[in-house]
Structure formats: C-alpha cells, structure tokens
Amino acid sequence: MRADIQGLEITLGELKHLTGAGPDRVYRPATATKFAREALKTVGLIVLVLISCWLLVAIFPRAYLLWFALHFAAIVGLIFEDAWKIRCSQQNQHLINLFDDVERYNGIIKAIEINDKIEDAGNAKVKIGDRAKVIQALQLIRDDLVRALKTERILRENKKFVATNSELFTNNLKNLNALQISDRASEQGRLLNEALQVAVGVQAEMKKLQERNDASFKNGKT
Known part of the structure; x- marks a missing residue:
C-alpha cells in the first residue's frame, strides 16, 4: 500500500x-427477510445441537443430566443472541x-x-x-x-x-x-x-x- x-x-x-x-452486533440489512434467514440458520444450529445431545446421551448415558444442561444452555444462548441482534438492528x-x-x-x-x-x-x-x-x-x-x-x-x-x-x-x-x-x-x-x-x-x-x-x-x- x-x-x-x-x-x-x-x-x-x-x-x-x-x-x-x-x-457483527447487528444484522445488515435490517429487513424482515434478513431476520428470517438468520432465524432459519439458528433453527438449523439448534437441530445440530439436539442431534449432538442425543448422540452423547446414547454413548454416555450416565452423564445425561450434564449433556442436557450443556446443550440446553447452548440453545438458550443461540436464541438469545438472535433476539438481541434483531432488537439492536431495529433500534440502530x-x-x-x-x-x-x-x-x-x-x-x-x-x-x-x-x-x-x-x-x-x-x-x-x-x-x-x-x-x-x-x-x-x-x-x-x-x-x-x-x-x-x-x-x-x-x-x-x-x-x-x-x-x-x-x-x-x-x-x-x-x-x-x-x-x-x-x-x-x-x-x-x-x-x-x-x-x-x-x-x-x-x-x-x-x-x-x-x-x-x-x-x-x-x-x-x-
């Protein structure tokens, strides 16, 4: 340069x-279409998290409570992040x-x-x-x-x-x-x-x- x-x-x-x-704090462009696409991506990730949970429980059944807790936290985190970004995008x-x-x-x-x-x-x-x-x-x-x-x-x-x-x-x-x-x-x-x-x-x-x-x-x- x-x-x-x-x-x-x-x-x-x-x-x-x-x-x-x-x-990365907001979705660009801040449109309903963009929000819908990001929501679909989140749904896809949640499905993968659920599959991961099912596999781990099947392999290590004794630790099922730990797997449930970890994967539940991950799902909540994904939903919260999506909702937070949509809110920030609408307000900014x-x-x-x-x-x-x-x-x-x-x-x-x-x-x-x-x-x-x-x-x-x-x-x-x-x-x-x-x-x-x-x-x-x-x-x-x-x-x-x-x-x-x-x-x-x-x-x-x-x-x-x-x-x-x-x-x-x-x-x-x-x-x-x-x-x-x-x-x-x-x-x-x-x-x-x-x-x-x-x-x-x-x-x-x-x-x-x-x-x-x-x-x-x-x-x-x-």
Whole structure:
C-alpha cells in the first residue's frame, strides 16, 4: 500500500472504538427477510445441537443430566443472541447505515490499492490522474465518517443529548463539491464520483441524526 493511502482505511478496531460496537452486533440489512434467514440458520444450529445431545446421551448415558444442561444452555444462548441482534438492528438503523457507508468508503481505498498494484506491475495506463485530488477527497470523507460515527454514539448513549453540540453536525461536503473533476470518464473521476456518493450518504445520516436529536430535545422540554 502506498504511503498516501496508508491510514485512510477505517479499520474494524477503529470502528469498534468509535461506535462502542461492531458490525457483527447487528444484522445488515435490517429487513424482515434478513431476520428470517438468520432465524432459519439458528433453527438449523439448534437441530445440530439436539442431534449432538442425543448422540452423547446414547454413548454416555450416565452423564445425561450434564449433556442436557450443556446443550440446553447452548440453545438458550443461540436464541438469545438472535433476539438481541434483531432488537439492536431495529433500534440502530442509523448505525447500520453508517456501517454501510464505511464499507463503501473502505471499498474505494481497496480499489485504489489494487489499481496501484496493477500499475506497479507495468501497466502505466491505469495510473490515476491528479491523485492528490482523490486522496484529498477521501480524507475529507473520512473526517465526516468519523464525525458521524462519534455523533451517532453520543446520541445513542445519551438520550437527552442537548443541542449545544451542534458543531458536530457540520461536514465537509461543500469542500468536496469544490474539488472540480476535469475528466469524469477517467479513473480519477470514477473514484471521486464514488467518494461523493459516500459523502452524500454520510450527510443524509447526519441530517437524520440532527433531526432525531432536535425531536428528543423538544420532547424533553414538553
């Protein structure tokens, strides 16, 4: 990885640090279809646990109480984990949307890294023109993503968050739009266009977070 894109990726560890959670805490997308599929997987695992219990009891009948207890605990754990994830997914749609934005953003970084490797292999034609402009756009988006993730966590952990922290809702979209793209058909133009789409998504989530905060603040006053 070239030096100019090192540190731009938002790692899983950083994501957990910023949000106090991880993508594995929720189901993505948070839809009834996704919930149903995960529930079916859990049912399949429960069937395997029951088969395991039956086999162990048949082989070691004297310890049947131990096998029943262990497998019952495993089944309860599977059901609890599924129910917990579904509940978290339903209650944290903003967080899920931001996880998706981070995934798209990291995808752009990965695409640049692969493109660099292809160029280093002797394919000079794939070189990204005006690379500094692409890196600048990605840095601005990274700043917005980090700000959005921090803000979402504040709102999630503090239901009575006051409007005095409105500076958290500012973002760099205007600065991104100021980066003129001379050749939209080029690799540089494609990357910047993808970056702008991520930025717009982040801006939309920030607006929703601000509206949710304003509504909570008004309800707390009434």
